[in-house]
Amino acid sequence: MVGIKPTDLPPTAAVKFFGAGTAACFADLVTFPLDTAKVRLQIQGESGTAPGSAVLKYRGVFGTITTMVRTEGARSLYNGLVAGLQRQMSFASVRIGLYDSMKQFYTRGSENASIVTRLLAGCTTGAMAVAFAQPTDVVKVRFQAQVRHTDGGKRYNGTMDAYRTIARDEGVRGLWKGCMPNITRNAIVNCAELVTYDIIKDLILKYDLMTDNLPCHFTAAFGAGFCTTIVASPVDVVKTRFMNSSAGQYGSALNCALMMLTKEGPAAFYKGFMPSFLRLGSWNIVMFVSYEQIKRCMTRMQHSWESPF
Template identity: 30%
Template sequence: MSQTAKDLTAGTVGGIAQVLVGQPFDIVKVRMQTSAKGTYRGMLDCAGGILRNEGPLAFYKGTLSPLLGIGACVSIQFGVLEYTKRYFSAYNSRVGQDASQGAQLSSPQLVIAGALAGLGNGFVSGPVEHIRIRLQIQSNTNAVYRGPFDAINKIASKYGVRGIYKGQGVTFLREAMGYGAYFLAYEKLVQREMALYGIRRDQISPGSAILYGAAAGYALWAVIYPIDVVKSRIQTDGFSPSDGQKYRSALHCVRTVWRTEGIGAFTRGLVPTLIRSPFANGATFLGFEMASRLLSSI
């Protein structure tokens, strides 16, 4: 296998782990982000309502879409990230540093690598999350879509590709900013442990991969959470004024939500996100690192 193929495969493993661990928390986050003020008293009230009214399987509603899509998304993320890291390492060596120094990328280089990974991922994550969110906000009594493929078919037949990619601009903004911070945090922690103990990357313990992934997840959400709220609002909004569209653009969404619901609306659903983050992101990096080590022998 080529190194790029190995990176893509390991990224897929990490993405699947992320979805399976994080999906129940994500549906609570989305319900809270997109609900009117006062609908839920908090995370437990929201989760309890889903459990009572829709049953335990509702926490995995819309999972097929992210299981296929997020696996691809994380695969792209790590594929682009690792390729860009190799490019910068080679560049560092060419400008006079030795190989060991070249492997230690600077913070700006890591941010750029992470941002490019996020942008590459955004082409897939935008429509995947749009479809997932449409399915997550449905209750059993008002279901418009029978599943992800039915949702894609209905949206595409009426609104075309533009409908599938609804909210794509704010998605790209979120991905570039978020993954720049995400991979910077993780890679700096990995660099620190390697330097501190004089070990290779493949000698870092699984526990450290989980811990550093959890820290990276918090760095991600610290940067992007308000942007994520805007993305969720736009992706659950109507497609046109005749469909009840409330927001003409991302900026109009920000102004409207601020004026009608206050600044607190931009942090609604943050608690389940912060609870979910260390588990989902720890699982992501553990899956990637363990799969990478296994594939390195091929």
């Protein structure tokens, strides 16, 4: 990212790659209940025939969390955590960790990247990450969406069982279900998230509003989370619905979006907006603050190993 002083040691690509995955896993641990609540709110009503025809089980962010704890236990808030951490370690390492390298690739080594170059780098790493880590995202969403039945039965008995069951029942392609809407979503998310963070942080440092430290990272991350939620929420809802759907329920992601529009109205595309914002805002803050500190710590450690005296 921007803001490295001349006296600072620039982090290597390997440090950024590993640091991004580690920071994203830490952010997921902190914010996962909000993400689960978001998924439950987004899929609510997908079996209804008309707007308002179905009884709403979940109401609001904290109402959803309270209902889940009361009916399914507190552990239900962390359904799919293993797949979520697998996803972040592979997914965030690519889309965030390789962002600076991709910027330099497009600018041919120059540090002066235009907004277009940053957007292009964000789209590229976002698409690469989805192509690589899509199965982990499908399993995570399935776990978060599953509700424990009255007889104690569950859709999947574990993370590996979910991978095997999806591959057996839906084919290997089932693990890449929703890949195209997810690529679209993450191209948007990466552009809104990384580019917004990059630009806000750059402007803060350029006009000496803050130093390159915790308050600066916090402010830039919060702004990035808000912009990302506004832009990406409609695609995120379609992605969640399509990835959680049974075989043959929707013909395509576009068909899913059209059915949502006709049956539930335009507001359906912003279902779960508040948990999305709470989650993305808090996730961005935890992730970017952790990422900046991990990069600095790992760079210092690497330098001390290479020059012990």
